[in-house]
Amino acid sequence: MNETAKEKWGYKMDVGIVGGGAIGLLFASYLKRAGHMVTIYTKRAEQAMKLTGEGLVFHRGGSVEKYHVEAFPIEQIREHELLIIAVKQYQLEDLSPYLKSVKKPESTLLYLQNGMGHVKGFKENGWHAIVAGVVEHGAKRMSDHEIVQTGFGKTKISLVTGQSDLHRWTATLHNKGFPIEIKDNWHEMLSRKLVVNCAINPLTAIFKVPNGELLYNDHFQNLMKKIVKEATFLLHLDEREMWDEVVAVCKYTEQNRSSMLTDIENNRKTEIEAINGFLVEKGNENNIPVPYNDFVYKSVSGMEQVGKA
Amino acid sequence: MNETAKEKWGYKMDVGIVGGGAIGLLFASYLKRAGHMVTIYTKRAEQAMKLTGEGLVFHRGGSVEKYHVEAFPIEQIREHELLIIAVKQYQLEDLSPYLKSVKKPESTLLYLQNGMGHVKGFKENGWHAIVAGVVEHGAKRMSDHEIVQTGFGKTKISLVTGQSDLHRWTATLHNKGFPIEIKDNWHEMLSRKLVVNCAINPLTAIFKVPNGELLYNDHFQNLMKKIVKEATFLLHLDEREMWDEVVAVCKYTEQNRSSMLTDIENNRKTEIEAINGFLVEKGNENNIPVPYNDFVYKSVSGMEQVGKA
CATH class of the missing domain: 3.40.50.720 (NAD(P)-binding Rossmann-like Domain)
Known part of the structure; x- marks a missing residue:
């Protein structure tokens, strides 16, 4: 031993x-x-x-x-x-x-x-x-x-x-x-991770791109920003600070294919429910619209269904 | 002759x-x-x-x-x-x-x-x-x-x-x-066609599915409904009536791959600007949020950019 x-x-x-x-x-x-x-x-x-x-x-x-x-x-x-x-x-x-x-x-x-x-x-x-x-x-x-x-x-x-x-x-x-x-602060720790995941993971899965593309493509970056804006508002986090963190993660992992993307590519269940699904539910409970999170939530849920069919 | x-x-x-x-x-x-x-x-x-x-x-x-x-x-x-x-x-x-x-x-x-x-x-x-x-x-x-x-x-x-x-x-x-x-009424004629196109075309291009999948996949259908809701509100059309028309077109063309999807697949420019881009601009002008149209507008615009890179 x-x-x-x-x-x-x-x-x-x-x-x-x-x-x-x-x-x-x-x-x-x-x-x-x-x-x-x-x-x-x-x-x-x-x-x-x-x-x-x-x-x-x-x-x-x-x-x-x-x-x-x-x-x-x-x-x-x-x-x-x-x-x-x-x-x-x-x-x-x-x-x-x-x-x-x-x-x-x-x-x-x-x-x-x-x-x-x-x-x-x-x-x-x-x-x-x-x-x-x-x-x-x-x-x-x-x-x-x-x-x-x-x-x-x-x-x-x-x-x-x-x-x-x-x-x-x-x-x-x-x-x-x-x-x-x-x-x-465990709640803040999980919230911050959630914000990073809620933007990067579903968008890479939908567009089938490595993490960096979300930053270097103006249109995708704009969508990512909207998702982060909704999530930080909902979770009472500083939008600017979190955006910087999301950008840093995208840069640091620019060559990576996210786990959500590889899950979709392999017809596996993703963590969309735990990530954007959580935010959509929280938005509904608090009567705060989160359409950009809702869009990616439904998109990835729909893609999981296509994969299974 | x-x-x-x-x-x-x-x-x-x-x-x-x-x-x-x-x-x-x-x-x-x-x-x-x-x-x-x-x-x-x-x-x-x-x-x-x-x-x-x-x-x-x-x-x-x-x-x-x-x-x-x-x-x-x-x-x-x-x-x-x-x-x-x-x-x-x-x-x-x-x-x-x-x-x-x-x-x-x-x-x-x-x-x-x-x-x-x-x-x-x-x-x-x-x-x-x-x-x-x-x-x-x-x-x-x-x-x-x-x-x-x-x-x-x-x-x-x-x-x-x-x-x-x-x-x-x-x-x-x-x-x-x-x-x-x-x-x-030419305006109504074009508006109605626009509503059909704004929902079916970008979603099929994003998810790479034939038109029918938008109807048979709950999550995609839900997104399509949200897009139609925004567009009909903006264009002063009856939502219910237009939804029935969108459903009818999806059914009638269920095997088809939309022109926007084939444009994306062939790295060609799409008509996203004329379709959802028009609605997003109109929404901005009138201060009416159209996030679901904005999402597909930015998505397809971003996908065009990926295709060119």
């Missing part, structure tokens, strides 16, 4: 990761790298077998690393000190019974979803703490047990309810290429 | 057709079929040579007909009893000097553009009459001198200014498969 973490920090975490997608496997890789105990829970039993049998293969920069991990189908979930929820928001509902079965006053939940629809779930109590996180890394799953990190960003985390020593976490999880930043 | 028209109606028209695209060649075919004199004016001299040299080949249903036509480059335009303007709206400006040179108090102009941006040009006087028309046929140009009729509809015409005996025209132009209907 790898004792690095304990040797280094006198502290080795027992972490469960729910979700065998790109983000789940990325976190598993970095946690293994830091010497923690990692158990991955997957929807498909075959993936769990593959991960346990062949190890987790992590492509990063030019190098390849391989980690031994424990993986089980979600039905076999057990309690952990920290449980990282790395499934898409629309999969949270199916997960709910399993989470209930392992709810313990000693366990902390870390939610890594896009959007804000899952915020409702934060009200659940009985956990030691609930922490929200937003991931700015890019990662792509190559097969059931292989991922490649495609972009280097950071993870922001923020305490939602309960008590959790985020600074200790940060010290132990943090390592080269995997910075973690602690934020005071 | 073919005397059919004169024998039949004691009347043979001297018609000039400006534009060698699908609609120009379709009208040329039906006018020749009815025995009128037809001269086609094209932008490219090569097309004029091809038409004069090889004749106009018209595929219709299972049959092929070939007509001898006179064709010249637009620089050689001369006066005609009736001049049919069958270019795209965005080409009208370049045409203006040529039209001025053949303006005669005996000549009638028939405009066959989509949209309403060309309505400004109707104010020009010095012509015997200005007539507006909307074409509901489908036609596709196969080569410089060959077209195929892909859909059978009708042509609606309406007197805008001056005096013109539309009923005599209708009698002489009208023939099997080419019905002409006279409308009293």
Whole structure:
């Protein structure tokens, strides 16, 4: 057994990761790298077998690393000190019974979803703490047990309810290429990420363009601006500041094809409901029209339907 | 020389057709079929040579007909009893000097553009009459001198200014498969066509779907409804009645790929400016927000830009 973490920090975490997608496997890789105990829970039993049998293969920069991990189908979930929820928001509902079965006053939940629809779930109590996180890394799953990190960003985390020593976490999880930043205001943190996602993701999916094109094409930039304007108004954020952030992300990721675009290209369900769907619902509740968000929400929803037909 | 028209109606028209695209060649075919004199004016001299040299080949249903036509480059335009303007709206400006040179108090102009941006040009006087028309046929140009009729509809015409005996025209132009209907109110006629086009054309171009998909996909149908709602409000048309018409056109043409979609697919300029651009401008002038029209206007404009890059 790898004792690095304990040797280094006198502290080795027992972490469960729910979700065998790109983000789940990325976190598993970095946690293994830091010497923690990692158990991955997957929807498909075959993936769990593959991960346990062949190890987790992590492509990063030019190098390849391989980690031994424990993986089980979600039905076999057990309690952990920290449980990282790395499934898409629309999969949270199916997960709910399993989470209930392992709810313990000693366990902390870390939610890594896009959007804000899952915020409702934060009200659940009985956990030691609930922490929200937003991931700015890019990662792509190559097969059931292989991922490649495609972009280097950071993870922001923020305490939602309960008590959790985020600074200790940060010290132990943090390592080269995997910075973690602690934020005071989880709602603002999620709102800001939502604004970035609500503009870039659906427009790239509709127009089938890499992120940068939204900036360099006057017409697309104008649409992006309208979407950001609506979202910042609705979420009480500073429009100008958020626009600068959206522009910065577009520039930084200009070659990237967004996850929503690749989801559409592969006829997969997207996160449109959690992102623009959330804003449309919030607009309706508050009687604030958000037609540009409504347009992309209906567009991507319609495109998902075409893909399935 | 073919005397059919004169024998039949004691009347043979001297018609000039400006534009060698699908609609120009379709009208040329039906006018020749009815025995009128037809001269086609094209932008490219090569097309004029091809038409004069090889004749106009018209595929219709299972049959092929070939007509001898006179064709010249637009620089050689001369006066005609009736001049049919069958270019795209965005080409009208370049045409203006040529039209001025053949303006005669005996000549009638028939405009066959989509949209309403060309309505400004109707104010020009010095012509015997200005007539507006909307074409509901489908036609596709196969080569410089060959077209195929892909859909059978009708042509609606309406007197805008001056005096013109539309009923005599209708009698002489009208023939099997080419019905002409006279409308009293040209503005309403163009507005109604605009409403149909503003919803179907851009959405099919954005989502790359045949017309019918807009109806059978809930989300797309909802977007179409919002666009129609804005347009009918702006143009003082009955929303319910127009919606029924849009639905009918979608059903009738469900297999068709709209001209805007094929323009985008072939990296050609579209008529977005004349259609949704007109509505956005009108909305701005009247301080009436038309976000759904604005969205498709900017989307298709942006897509044109991507195509050119």
